[in-house]
Amino acid sequence: MRAAWHERRAEIDVLDDAGEVTSRDEFRVDDDGSLFLLRHTDGAPLTGKASELNVVRTVTYGRDGLAACELHYRGMSQTSGEVDRPHTDLPGFGSWRDMLALAGIKDADLSGADAAPPLAVNNDGDRWAPGHPLRPGDLKAMFTPGARAQAAGDPVEIEVVDAGEVKLSSGALLATDPGYLVQTLRGWEGPLTVRVAPGSYPVQLSIAQGTVAGARIVVSDEPVVSWELGLRESQHEIDLGDGEFYGLGVDTGVASFTDVEAVSSVADPAQQVSADLDDWHGTVDDGALVMWHAGYGDGSYPVWVGRAADGAVAAFVADMLILDGLDESTGGP
Structure with missing residues (x-):
């Protein structure tokens, strides 16, 4: 998990046994202080190139109640019907269960104390610097x-x-x-x-x-x-x-x-x-x-x-x- 609450952004990655990222959930803190799931991406692995055997799927949840699903394989995309954007209260430090639930990670998926280290706020001990929307230049x-x-x-x-x-x-x-x-x-x-x-x-x-x-x-x-x-x-x-x-x-x-x-x-x-x-x-x-x-x-x-x-x-x-x-x-x- 990576979080930069001062920039209203956080991410959760799920890794396979080889250490490859197989899913990523991107969160934002809304103007009312609540936490919402903006985008879910899954594939095998996300770091590889999409192919017939490696399809990457991205679901983006809109404020208009629609979720756009894009398959990174032959450029296919679709928009679903009405769906609520997943959201919850902003978690306190160390209270990640509601946030993990938005990412589809249940208690049964965690291995007790062994699951705690990957949930560190910092990435490899360094402060995480999330990406930003386009910024103006000169x-x-x-x-x-x-x-x-x-x-x-x-x-x-x-x-x-x-x-x-x-x-x-x-x-x-x-x-x-x-x-x-x-x-x-x-x-x-x-x-x-x-x-x-x-x-x-x-x-x-x-x-x-x-x-x-x-x-x-x-x-x-x-x-x-x-x-x-x-x-x-x-x-x-x-x-x-x-x-x-x-x-x-x-x-x-x-x-x-x-x-x-x-x-x-x-x-x-x-x-x-x-x-x-x-x-x-x-x-x-x-x-x-x-x-x-x-x-x-x-x-x-x-x-x-x-x-x-x-x-x-x-x-x-x-x-x-x-x-x-x-x-x-x-x-x-």
């Missing part, structure tokens, strides 16, 4: 004209281009593919939970070797002292695994910023502007929507929320993930 450098970086291993120099202003009439930012706006009207996705004061805000693009590396909304001139991942309703960062993130989905090669209240008026013209987009960026309805070519194309891209020293939102950055080394699990603002 987003300041991304929007510094003349800054040097690398893209796909090649040196590049940053150019910053003004893309006009985006009107956030309600202050609720929607970052999305313009082609998804119709789905947004049907409730398929929503704005970020972080809100700003209604108004028009400058949008800047970071250009690296003729490619859009990122798009920034400048909310204020105050320096950003911290970055956090932009989340939509029902998204929780504690549910993410190592290097994972919730992102802006792109399926037409174009991304955009708009206000959630403007969707009904910009949805149709945005699709036409997006289809004809030749420049780095384009606008709809005098800034009701600002769009840009999304880095190298389709995919998912994180949107970061930058906060000033007083906690107020100072910027939003949609990172197109083309600059090497600017998004690391140990990165900073």
Whole structure:
């Protein structure tokens, strides 16, 4: 067992007689202080490659009451019906039985006192450092004209281009593919939970070797002292695994910023502007929507929320993930 309660994470591994890991359970501490099972993985062994004789199965329990099961064999996956996410109270030190029960380990599976040593909080005597969701890198450098970086291993120099202003009439930012706006009207996705004061805000693009590396909304001139991942309703960062993130989905090669209240008026013209987009960026309805070519194309891209020293939102950055080394699990603002 490995636990880092200060980071709200713990894991339990089950080993076979040869010392190979055959199952792993990943736990998280929720906002209410309870412990829940996020993911169960089993196979023989997990350290080997999946094959016809070695299938690895991963079950992830969602907050929406669904469990997604992925078989790491020929890329098969499925989503089950409604199932409660396993949870219990956070155990006190040395009181692991409820936690072990979430992992399907019963008292009968333990061998009395001989089972105690493997349940040590530390891993081989060292402090366990769990993985983290994606962390932002040097987003300041991304929007510094003349800054040097690398893209796909090649040196590049940053150019910053003004893309006009985006009107956030309600202050609720929607970052999305313009082609998804119709789905947004049907409730398929929503704005970020972080809100700003209604108004028009400058949008800047970071250009690296003729490619859009990122798009920034400048909310204020105050320096950003911290970055956090932009989340939509029902998204929780504690549910993410190592290097994972919730992102802006792109399926037409174009991304955009708009206000959630403007969707009904910009949805149709945005699709036409997006289809004809030749420049780095384009606008709809005098800034009701600002769009840009999304880095190298389709995919998912994180949107970061930058906060000033007083906690107020100072910027939003949609990172197109083309600059090497600017998004690391140990990165900073």
